[in-house]
Amino acid sequence: MxxxxxxxxxxxxxxxxxxxxxxxxxxxxxxxxxxxxxxxxxxxxxxxxxxxxxxxxxxxxxxxxxxxxxxxxxxxxxxxxxxALWPRDAAARAYARSVSAEMHSGFGELRSNMWMNIRASFPGKNAKPGVLADIARIEAIWGDCLQSYGGPFLFGEFSIADAMYAPVAMRFNTWKPALSATTSAYVERLTALPAVSAWIDSARRETHAIPYQDVCP
Missing domain, CATH: 3.40.30.10 (Glutaredoxin)
Structure with a gap:
């Protein structure tokens, strides 16, 4: 493939x-x-x-x-x-599909104002009300999943749901909004996952630039 x-x-x-x-x-x-x-x-x-x-x-x-x-x-x-790309349990799988679809179609304010740029650092910027509302919803999803399924990832083991939210973790690393301890710890675990770490390392070695995404007004 x-x-x-x-x-x-x-x-x-x-x-x-x-x-x-x-x-x-x-x-x-x-x-x-x-x-x-x-x-x-x-x-x-x-x-x-x-x-x-x-x-x-x-x-x-x-x-x-x-x-x-x-x-x-x-x-x-x-x-x-x-x-087990999706959780094996049917109820957990239904929940995982729902939160993954919500990520796929939603959180427009976060996407527009805190774009993914792994090499950049924009701490504290663009924390607009709509962005903060998106972050609050994401934190609620993550907190509920981690409490309900015991971690270390959203449904226990790494799954499609974690992959769908991995770019959000990258955004949080770049923009550094205020986050709960639970959210910060999950971001750290996700960032340290070997596949995620490999992606980050490759991103940092890239030289191609998209200028308008490398600055924050």
């Missing part, structure tokens, strides 16, 4: 399926396509012509393309049932 991804420093959507493949030891070829270049969409469409020309995009051995991070995660869970 091939996974088309964008810059590791900036591409929060690409991070999610990459973490799942890497953490669970599923073999794949990484294809890096630099974001916001004149030929970015064309390069994606050349390999996945039925899609929207965006990353991430998973292409299987038969050439079937799957795009959108949550769709890729569901496909991997279906194809590799030997790995």
């Amino acid at each position: 091939k996974l088309l991804i964008g810059d590791k420093n900036y591409s929060s959507w690409s991070m999610r399926p990459w973490l799942l493949l890497t953490h669970f030891g599923i073999p794949f070829e990484e294809v890096l396509i630099l974001l916001y270049e004149a030929d970015t969409n064309a390069k994606v469409l050349a390999q996945a012509p039925r899609g929207p020309g965006k990353v991430p995009c998973l292409i299987d051995d038969a050439g079937q393309a799957v795009w959108e991070s949550l769709a890729i995660a569901e496909t991997l869970a279906e194809r590799f049932p030997q790995h």
Whole structure:
């Protein structure tokens, strides 16, 4: 399989399926396509012509393309049932799907104002009311999951839900908003996970820059 991804420093959507493949030891070829270049969409469409020309995009051995991070995660869970990408318990799995879908479609204020830029440091900036409301909701989700399922990750062991929220942890590392002790400890555990650490190390070695994302007004 091939996974088309964008810059590791900036591409929060690409991070999610990459973490799942890497953490669970599923073999794949990484294809890096630099974001916001004149030929970015064309390069994606050349390999996945039925899609929207965006990353991430998973292409299987038969050439079937799957795009959108949550769709890729569901496909991997279906194809590799030997790995507990979703919790095995049905009730926990339903909850994990719900909070993952909420991450996929929501938290617009956080996305717009505290974008993912692993190499940057913007401590205390852009803590606007809408952003703080998003953070409060995320903290409520994380706190409930960690209390209900005992940690160290949201549903015990690392799962799709953790992969979906990993870019949020990267945002928190960059922007450093005020967080609860429970949230901060979870961010630290997630950051230290070998797959996450490997992604961060690669992001820091990248040299391609997207100038408007490297400054905070």
